[in-house]
Amino acid sequence: MSSTIAKLLDMRGFSCPLPIARTAQAIRELSVGDLIEVHATDPGSVPDFDAWCTTTGHELVERTEADGVYRFVIRKAR
């Protein structure tokens, strides 16, 4: 399993639903086990990424916040 970020997606400034939709588009290009890192500023993305990972099965490895920017690290599960 990889521990390096295979794809970095900058969704800072974007509102719902683009952070999730663009992540769903981007994760298709990755292999199972790869990590994708998403940066977002929409506070709604916190519960949304949680819900998205629950339904899709992808693993939310890390979630941090600094200076209003949320950083999500997600491992592709399937």
Next chain:
Amino acid sequence: MATMEATVEAPTPATIEHPHHTKLVIMAWSGDLDKIWPTFILGTTGAAMGMDTTIFFTFWGLFPLVRNDVHITGENWMQKMMSMMNRGGTEHLGLSKMNFAGMGPAMMKKLAEEHKVASPSELLEVARDLGVHLVPCQMTMDLLGLTKDDLIDGLEEPAGATTALLEAQDAITLFI
């Protein structure tokens, strides 16, 4: 100086612990900008969540699927007149409230741009890319004289109410 990073706790979503539905069906009946917008937001999100997502476009809801470069549709004068009063395409939609002859939508689009909310046109692209089934209603096409050439590419074959309800049987169904 390095910025301190804090772990963020998300509220526990109570309703999604055990997802029962893997399908989403939206009946898009309205062609209003403020209704087709949430239709596309929910449709793209459903597909992003891995739900098998279908949107049926019926009555006024079919007009957003008209190509933006098509001005007048219809075979007879009544159908043509209807299309003149209600031009199709995602770029020509009006608001259900405060339309003010197009000033309302212009302001809404400006606000959306500032807040980086994706436009209906952009969301439609995302929907097609994520495999949302976009189904035009055959009856509405006949009623309003819309042909396949009037509509955008990437749509499913036109279908009727039976197909819509069959799809909806085991799906979350929304009527917008």
